[in-house]
Structures are given as C-alpha cells and as structure tokens.
Amino acid sequence: MELRNIITFLKVAEIGSFTKAAEILGYVQSTVTVQIKQLENGLGVSLFDRIGKKVSLTPMGEEFFIYANQIVQISEKSKLIGKKPIECKGQLRIGILESLFAWVLTDLLPKYHENFPYISIITKTAPGNDLFQMLMNNQLDIIFLLDKKISANNCICAFSDSVDIVFVTHPKNPLASKTSISLEEVLKQQIIHTERNGIYRQSLEDLAAKKNLAISPFWEIDNTGTIVKLLKNGLGVSFLPEYTVKDSISQGELILLDVIDCSTQFWSQIFYHKNKWLTPQMKGFIDVIRESYSLND
Numbered sequence: 001m002e003l004r005n006i007i008t009f010l011k012v013a014e015i016g017s018f019t020k021a022a023e024i025l026g027y028v029q030s031t032v033t034v035q036i037k038q039l040e041n042g043l044g045v046s047l048f049d050r051i052g053k054k055v056s057l058t059p060m061g062e063e064f065f066i067y068a069n070q071i072v073q074i075s076e077k078s079k080l081i082g083k084k085p086i087e088c089k090g091q092l093r094i095g096i097l098e099s100l101f102a103w104v105l106t107d108l109l110p111k112y113h114e115n116f117p118y119i120s121i122i123t124k125t126a127p128g129n130d131l132f133q134m135l136m137n138n139q140l141d142i143i144f145l146l147d148k149k150i151s152a153n154n155c156i157c158a159f160s161d162s163v164d165i166v167f168v169t170h171p172k173n174p175l176a177s178k179t180s181i182s183l184e185e186v187l188k189q190q191i192i193h194t195e196r197n198g199i200y201r202q203s204l205e206d207l208a209a210k211k212n213l214a215i216s217p218f219w220e221i222d223n224t225g226t227i228v229k230l231l232k233n234g235l236g237v238s239f240l241p242e243y244t245v246k247d248s249i250s251q252g253e254l255i256l257l258d259v260i261d262c263s264t265q266f267w268s269q270i271f272y273h274k275n276k277w278l279t280p281q282m283k284g285f286i287d288v289i290r291e292s293y294s295l296n297d
Helices: 003-015 018-025 029-043 059-078 098-115 128-136 183-187 199-210 224-232 242-250 280-296
Strands: 048-051 054-057 090-096 119-125 142-147 155-169 237-241 264-273
Touching: 003 018, 003 029, 003 059, 018 029, 054 059, 090 098, 090 128, 090 280, 098 119, 098 142, 098 224, 098 237, 098 242, 098 280, 128 142, 128 264, 142 280, 155 242, 155 280, 183 199, 199 237, 199 264, 224 237, 224 242, 237 242, 264 280
Parallel strands: 090 119, 090 142
Antiparallel strands: 048 054, 142 264, 155 237, 155 264
C-alpha cells in the first residue's frame, strides 16, 4: 500500500472528482484512476461509487478514510523529528468569518508568519455552516467563527471566548446622548445591517420578534468594514460585534447605544476535526489567537 496512492485517495475524497484531484496533484486523470484501482485491489474493496461524473465514498471508503488520514498523519509527524516549529514547511487552510478575518486575524498574521515563515496560508471566508461543511470534507484544516456556543460531535473546540454584539452609531446621532433606549426607538433609525442570513442580522431579528417589532434596514451590506465606515460618516445605526468597533469607539468616532433588554453575546470559537492531527502550524495558529485574546482581557 503506497503512501502516494493513499494521498491521492484522500484528495479524490475531498474534491469528489478524479479529474480535479489529478489537476491539483499534477497527474493526468489516468494516473489517479490507476492509483485508486491499485488501492482498491490491495484492500479488496471498492472505495468509490462512480455514478456518471459524480464520485462519492462507499461505506468501506468512509471507513478507510479514517485510517488513511492516520497513515498520512504518521508520515507527516515522522518528517518533523528533530525539527523546530520555525522550520516547518507546508500550508495552513483557515476558514474564517469575514468580520473575524478583517478585524482580528489580519493584525495577527505578521506574528504568525514570524513564527512559521515557511508555512503558506490559505484563507476562506464564508458563513459558519459552510465553514463546518468544508471542515468535514477536509477542505479546511481549522475554522475560526463567531456564533452561539457550539458543541460539534466530530470536532474539537480548541478555543472559545465571549463576544458582545452591540448597537453603535455616530456621536452626533440623536440617540447618542440618551440612556435606557428602547429597541423600538433604535429601529426607527436608519438601520445599516448585514445580509439577511448574517448571524448579527438574525440575532437582531430574534430580539425584534420577541417585542413584536419589524426591521426595515436602510442598507444591507455583507462587509462589516464598509458598515463601520458608513457609521463613521454619520449614517444610521448598526448591530455589530464589539471587536469591529472597539478602536473607533476609543477614538471617539463612534459611540455605543444604551439599549435596554437587548444584551446579546456570541462566542468566537476555533474548531478542527477530531480525526485530524493537530499539526505544529495549526497549534501555532491557535496559540497566536489565545495570546491575543488574553492580552485584550
């Protein structure tokens, strides 16, 4: 059982295509077909169902997938004997929520690169559900997201920290000088919000529904950086993670609104698959995040 055949098997399982796996691995498709056939002959089972152009794991393939990952992990671990983390080579595939990437990760990447100069980083921004799906399909090594506290049976939570979701506006907004503001008063303002399936938007809609109120956003934008910029230019009110507006508030460019009975708390969390080896570059990423949050406490 050759290691290269196992690596090819994992790539086909990840991509769901012999052709695309061949392109990524630098093979012609016939080479991938031969390698998978050799593996299936050696194991005495069919690893993939091939229906038209669609390729999916058989039950035996799903079972072998676990062992294949372990074999590759052992091979990778052996390459690290006698090496320091700074000497590690390879890549780190990070799935991350857009706001965490823009407001947290970008400031930390120089520190990470200093510790792991030979690791290439691939980032994918997407909603939490999509990130989990990619993690399950081994398309990502690690995901960093913001959501309600999550417990995933197939994943290990390597980091968790609470995040407040707050109402924020420009200091010259009529509500800025008020205290004990009702949600109804806030929703009469021009609301700048994320797209309808965004987690902050969903959270605000839940708060409004409990009070029989409706939300009619003045502007829907899928980028928190743009929302913050509009707020600083004097437009409307928004409902955002506190880390996205922390600096703007400390500089007096924005102000938190004192909205009663609307306390909302999410959690920034890091997950990786329970069957995946925690590589030095993955552990290094987790350590950088932990250190950053501990310094901000």
